[in-house]
Amino acid sequence: MTWREVFGHDEPYPEQADGIDTAVETADDGGFTVIEGACGTGKTMLALTAGIDRVRDPDSPYERVVVLTSVKQQLRQFEDDLWTINANLPDEWRPVSGLTLVGKSDVCPYSRERVAGVDDSNVYERCEGLRERTRNLASESGPTTASALAGEARRAQTGLADTGASGPSYLQTASEPTPYLPEMPEHGDTEFCPFYAQFLDDLPEDGDPVEAVPFDFEDAGVLEPADLVSLSAGFGTCPHSTMGAVLPHVEVVLGNYYHAFDPTTVATFTGTLVDETTFLVCDEAHMLEPRVRDLVSSGVGDRSLRDAENELTRVIQPVEFDDAGRETRGSTADADLVRGELKKSDVTLRELKETREFLRDLREELDRRVVAHLDSELPDWRADLTRLDDAEIPLRDPEAPAVDEISEWAEEASYDGGTWVRAETVGAVVGRILNSAEEDDKRRAAPGVGRVLGEWYRCDHERYFRELELERTWDEMEPPDSWRRAYNARLALYNCVPSDAIGDRLAEFGGGVLMSATLAPMDIFRTVSGLDALAESGRPVEERTYGLTFPEENRASFAVDAPKFTYANRGAPDEENPTRQAYEDAVSEVAQSPGNVLVGMPSYGEAEWMAGVLERRVDKPVLLDESSDDGTTESLKAEFFGGEGKVLVTSLRGTLTEGVDYRGDRLSAAVVCGVPLVNTSSPRTKAVKTAYDREFGDVPADEASGGTRGASTSRSGFETALTVPAVRKARQAIGRVIRGDDEVGVRVFVDARYARESWNGVREYFPEYEREEFQPVSPDMLGFGLERFWSGR
Numbered sequence: 001m002t003w004r005e006v007f008g009h010d011e012p013y014p015e016q017a018d019g020i021d022t023a024v025e026t027a028d029d030g031g032f033t034v035i036e037g038a039c040g041t042g043k044t045m046l047a048l049t050a051g052i053d054r055v056r057d058p059d060s061p062y063e064r065v066v067v068l069t070s071v072k073q074q075l076r077q078f079e080d081d082l083w084t085i086n087a088n089l090p091d092e093w094r095p096v097s098g099l100t101l102v103g104k105s106d107v108c109p110y111s112r113e114r115v116a117g118v119d120d121s122n123v124y125e126r127c128e129g130l131r132e133r134t135r136n137l138a139s140e141s142g143p144t145t146a147s148a149l150a151g152e153a154r155r156a157q158t159g160l161a162d163t164g165a166s167g168p169s170y171l172q173t174a175s176e177p178t179p180y181l182p183e184m185p186e187h188g189d190t191e192f193c194p195f196y197a198q199f200l201d202d203l204p205e206d207g208d209p210v211e212a213v214p215f216d217f218e219d220a221g222v223l224e225p226a227d228l229v230s231l232s233a234g235f236g237t238c239p240h241s242t243m244g245a246v247l248p249h250v251e252v253v254l255g256n257y258y259h260a261f262d263p264t265t266v267a268t269f270t271g272t273l274v275d276e277t278t279f280l281v282c283d284e285a286h287m288l289e290p291r292v293r294d295l296v297s298s299g300v301g302d303r304s305l306r307d308a309e310n311e312l313t314r315v316i317q318p319v320e321f322d323d324a325g326r327e328t329r330g331s332t333a334d335a336d337l338v339r340g341e342l343k344k345s346d347v348t349l350r351e352l353k354e355t356r357e358f359l360r361d362l363r364e365e366l367d368r369r370v371v372a373h374l375d376s377e378l379p380d381w382r383a384d385l386t387r388l389d390d391a392e393i394p395l396r397d398p399e400a401p402a403v404d405e406i407s408e409w410a411e412e413a414s415y416d417g418g419t420w421v422r423a424e425t426v427g428a429v430v431g432r433i434l435n436s437a438e439e440d441d442k443r444r445a446a447p448g449v450g451r452v453l454g455e456w457y458r459c460d461h462e463r464y465f466r467e468l469e470l471e472r473t474w475d476e477m478e479p480p481d482s483w484r485r486a487y488n489a490r491l492a493l494y495n496c497v498p499s500d501a502i503g504d505r506l507a508e509f510g511g512g513v514l515m516s517a518t519l520a521p522m523d524i525f526r527t528v529s530g531l532d533a534l535a536e537s538g539r540p541v542e543e544r545t546y547g548l549t550f551p552e553e554n555r556a557s558f559a560v561d562a563p564k565f566t567y568a569n570r571g572a573p574d575e576e577n578p579t580r581q582a583y584e585d586a587v588s589e590v591a592q593s594p595g596n597v598l599v600g601m602p603s604y605g606e607a608e609w610m611a612g613v614l615e616r617r618v619d620k621p622v623l624l625d626e627s628s629d630d631g632t633t634e635s636l637k638a639e640f641f642g643g644e645g646k647v648l649v650t651s652l653r654g655t656l657t658e659g660v661d662y663r664g665d666r667l668s669a670a671v672v673c674g675v676p677l678v679n680t681s682s683p684r685t686k687a688v689k690t691a692y693d694r695e696f697g698d699v700p701a702d703e704a705s706g707g708t709r710g711a712s713t714s715r716s717g718f719e720t721a722l723t724v725p726a727v728r729k730a731r732q733a734i735g736r737v738i739r740g741d742d743e744v745g746v747r748v749f750v751d752a753r754y755a756r757e758s759w760n761g762v763r764e765y766f767p768e769y770e771r772e773e774f775q776p777v778s779p780d781m782l783g784f785g786l787e788r789f790w791s792g793r
Helices: 014-028 043-056 072-087 109-113 123-138 146-162 194-202 225-233 239-249 263-273 285-295 302-323 335-345 349-377 405-412 417-437 445-458 499-507 522-528 531-536 578-591 604-617 630-641 683-696 717-734 768-773 779-791
Strands: 032-037 064-068 098-100 252-255 278-282 298-301 391-394 464-472 487-495 511-516 541-546 555-560 597-601 622-624 647-651 669-673 745-750 775-777
Touching (some): 014 032, 014 511, 043 072, 072 098, 146 194, 194 239, 285 499, 285 717, 302 349, 302 445, 302 487, 349 417, 522 531, 522 717, 597 604, 604 647
Parallel strands (some): 032 511, 064 252, 278 511, 597 647, 597 669, 622 647
Antiparallel strands (some): 298 487
């Protein structure tokens, strides 16, 4: 066989053929291919073809393809391309099996139908509690078997029918009836999950869990979430457990970055995917660094510390009261249960008490610091708590790595490293005891709190930044003059440099493809994603860059030499000055283009300003995207795509400028204003910049990515951590316009930094093909260029 038998279309683009050949050869050597390909150049089909070709080759070590992306829209594209591949395989081939991973709330029958007290807000806690009780009931020492529990639930359905009750009494989901009532069944006075009981009953004693799957998935092709639910729940078994059983056996798994880079998810669910038999595809790979940084950072809130302290008390009291000959109050855990678990875990009652004291003192220290911060920043804050906004309180100088102030406080208070590390073991023990003793389906705070406290002590102080985060909330149960009424304070442990975490995890896979429309400069991407370290270990890393191959006459590209859109130049949105006037004029001219126009601004505040300008100056409906939930965003997209041409104004740091498919005539022009840098005054941002200076400051600039630097010049932390990601955001927005041979459109950057080579210019961060296309124009020539392009269409 050859990969051309897998490829889903008649003929690949030349770039696709080159990319597939490179990816196959590199993966055979245990390496990764890094691809920057312009939007619409077929990267999805390229990656799937290369991976499936390796999986289907009997001489290849690869058993599956795992696709990761940060954008839901891209998952749909991979599903569509997988359907296309299956529709065009040779007749004698069986279809490629595929599975899309989703969360419990998407597959749990009770959560999907909002019955039995299960919904999105509690599905994880309810599921874990119900599974625990179901296992306990069906264990060797339990009062029944899994088969009997499932049968009991089925008979409840039959019994109700025998009473002559009218109408359907069964739970129905994904258009499929299940064998159970909508109410959660009970055995005696203990709730259990009948779907999970059925799955346990079908599990072979020593065999593969896949034997419990009640349908043939290998010949089913792409198994989408609704298919998984209907096939599993209709049989009466747990869809989420079925998904886990099928996971290692399908040929293509589609998921997000959590499924490979979140330590908890890998440990509890997707660990079987992370090995040398997996061909990994990281889509939207320009997001790999920020997404993984979030996943390998951690923190613990004041309320979690409080809850963990209370949980410790509920475990300590039964033993204390029993020793004193008193009746236990406030806990359902009995003294014998606690003593038995402590003995088994080699944890003493004294250690529980010391950990509780540590948590209590830590909360008092946190309270002292929050009050001191508020008294300094807003002395009369107690008079009106509604004025309080989100805030960061650094625990060290962000630009001078050193031991944080909380760690110093702990040492002065005689809490040594053993106290921090012991909290992890103690938390796990407390969680187990309460899960055994209390059937309330609550997620225990103590295990998570203990885990973070252990990490707080173990992690270094150069790559990790520690701070207090104040998040705006509202809790009527707290006193009217307490900051806790308005805030939840969080001890945050922030991984500034996630390159090791990324590189180490990539090294566990056999090989694969990392791809995006915006990876340049490649030298920076390779460095911050850990690929350089992987190459130094002997694993090959190959690079490919593919520009737009669609007809050049179908697009016009401008870099407008307008004043830099910085706060120093533009001032506040209500100011009138030459800088703002230049941007009003430029964007208004682009917005007059026929069809839909996308306007990307550096922030939501600036987007609101520009939307107001365009409403006055443009004879088109103007839509404003604001920071909102997914449902609101989807409605806005539908309104934008429907009917006559409109202007959509959004933030370049929002969700509408990347990963959204503006195919066909959905978009005729995109204009980007300014460079969307994050808030550089934030302590966290300063810490990241400093960490990148220290970690990557001696990385030589790749002449191919810029051409203006000498080989001995190093990359600064500011450009590596802040400027390059901002330019990628801008390039993503521009890339929405042209996505096919017959698409026509205009792409405009407005800011001198895109037009000129200057000390803070950003042209050097474009790949060569974009630098050639986006030729500088003066503001007064933009209108002429636009008119000439559109008049020729």
